[in-house]
Amino acid sequence: MDKKQVSLAVIRRLPRYHRYLEELLSNDINKISSKELSERMGLTASQIRQDFNCFGGFGQQGYGYNVELLYNEISEILGISDIKRAVLVGVGNLGRALANNPDFFRHGLRLVGAFDVNPDIVGKSVGGCPVMHIDAIEPFLERNQADLAILAVPPSVVMAVADRLFELGVRGFWNFSNVDIDIPGATFENVHLADSLMTLHYRKRNNEN
Amino acid sequence: MDKKQVSLAVIRRLPRYHRYLEELLSNDINKISSKELSERMGLTASQIRQDFNCFGGFGQQGYGYNVELLYNEISEILGISDIKRAVLVGVGNLGRALANNPDFFRHGLRLVGAFDVNPDIVGKSVGGCPVMHIDAIEPFLERNQADLAILAVPPSVVMAVADRLFELGVRGFWNFSNVDIDIPGATFENVHLADSLMTLHYRKRNNEN
DNA sequence: TAGATTGTTAATCGATTAACAATC
């Protein structure tokens, strides 16, 4: 489909473009040049044009980019309007925070089920979903399809949980357990908040940007 | 001090090395070669050696690396044992989850104060700290020094909050508000969980990685 | 000593930036 694989560096910039364009839209700015956008975002105009041209030309020579059109194109590329049915596994503090974050729901995430092992939590509800025991996940996923799993379980069990969900057909994992996982055939986004903290500390001490 | 500025790419890999070395240690493995480590981590041996040599030679030719020594060196570089006094601003679901995450405390973070504007939350306690009204932050920071601020406030107010804290001497910001901030003279780690989600969705749909 | 593996230099690869022809 794509003429060439788009590099991960470009892909990771797309949500950022999306945010800046959203802000432009909300400020009723309907035209922007790569130069102007580059100044707002702290990138080079060249990079912006290269990035957009990975997906086809969205601009108009001599004019610039129509903000709404560009915004819609990037939304489309990122699949923001696609509904992504997600199960949450691990309803601790972090799991609860993720399940209740309206920002994710704005980007197409829909929580369809939540699971934990703690009897104090099972039976309660989170983000509008009843929390079930993890052993209910097999029958649940047989009746309800899920695109993504949000993993907010302790590191010691995350691999087993991921394998179990993969067996049940889940192919996308948003993993907050601070362990790197990869299962061939599935896509993992391994989030490492502790790494982020350590990096901040290092950079602060070394006065870098 | 450093002979040359170490690139951000290297720095962002350090916490990852740290995690893998920690695991080796807990498995009583006390010697590792760059080749062995590269296979476990999915990197090249060459990159590992280059990375470590940004900070000086920690290995021994013909032998490899002593795991404990290497672990300690990287801990030192990252400043993991340094106590980082942090204030939390914004005690919503995410703020609460961050404040209660024992993983961060293992890496030297100490919550010294928490602040919010919501009268239902002010007076409660989070992560062992009483939640104060944001307007109490000036007197608080005059009496208590803080190295870092964890920002978990809505995007609309985050810039103002950051400026206010910067004025009070805070120079490190762990910003979860999904807005890119930079104040010259301070170090920002802008975390974008929604971006991470969008990237996952894109990658999953495009069957990469 | 011989074998192994580092530290480090050189080569390669990919990503970013610059330049400019195309064109609105």
Place this chain on the structure above:
DNA sequence: TAGATTGTTAATCGATTAACAATC
């Protein structure tokens, strides 16, 4: 038309990988 700005090719830069001499 002239001016502006894109799309795209070429040049540069930096990061990764390969190679190998040093040495434990």
